[in-house]
Amino acid sequence: MLVSFLPGLREIRTPLATGILWITAIWIVAGEHFPEEQETSGAVRRIYVLVDQLGKPTLTTVGIFGAYLVGSIVTISVRHPPLFSIASVKVRPEMRFATGVAYSQLMRRVDSMMINQMIRQTVRPEPPDRSLKAQFDRSADDVCDELEGELAQLATRLHVVHDGLFDEYDRLIAEGDLRLNVGIAIGGLIAAMAIVQDPWFLLGLTVASALMRRGRMRGRQANDILIQALLSGLIESTTLNDLKACEVEAEEKLEKRSKSNPDGSSDSR
Secondary structure (H helix, E strand, O other), X not given: XXXXXXXXXXXXXHHHHHHHHHHXXXXXXXHHHOOOHHHOOHHHHHHHHXXXXXXXXXXXXXXXXXXXXXXXXXXXXXXXXXXXHHHHHHHOHHHOOOOHHHHHHHHHHHHHHHHHHHHHHHOXXXXXXXXXXXXXXXXXXXXXXXXXXXXXXXHHHHHHHOHHHHHHHHHHHHHHHHHHHHHHHHHHHHHHHHHHOOHHHHHHHHHHHHHHHHHHHHHHHHHHHHHHHHHOOOOOOHHHHHHHXXXXXXXXXXXXXXXXXXXXXXXXX
């Protein structure tokens, strides 16, 4: 029963914690501008009356629900954080969407497949087949870019074939989402405190930055699971399948040329 409850808790905790922190930050900055009950009239006055009638338990429940709604709107996922991905590429390209080891293993696999294509197409003096030229023009980084866009589909395929690995992937994603969004919200809260109280509060941004980095690391560790499942053959990638099909096509064309030109000479035109 607890195991079935945990995935639902993972979905709730990030938007709830994020929403509470952002509402607190907004209240710190703008709370003093809210009118007192004695100063209100009309619809605003009726809201104060309703709050008094609801009581603290009901008001707490409404507040939690409101915080969850706010958090659901402002949260981002470590699966698709474009700003952080761009920053990672500029600093360390191999840390773009996976850890260094897994990314290197993926790059070696892609490089090997692309080199095999090139060898099979250039072993003869004939010019490369035009139908495969577009594959040659792509670099291994281009292929990895396409794989990065396919990660969500890879996660779905992993869920179908292996629940245990997918649960570990989902846990790491949930932890990454929590750390990333709470770090951003804490940064907003610290900024609010610095505005209304003392600029020295900005020193606390180091804590927010550390949480955000840990969140991104959890996201890369989750993607490592997808990459290892892909490299081991547990799941398949459309991008790599297309690359493999191109490799097979190049081999078939080479064999056909070898049979038509057993002496290795090119046809005279």
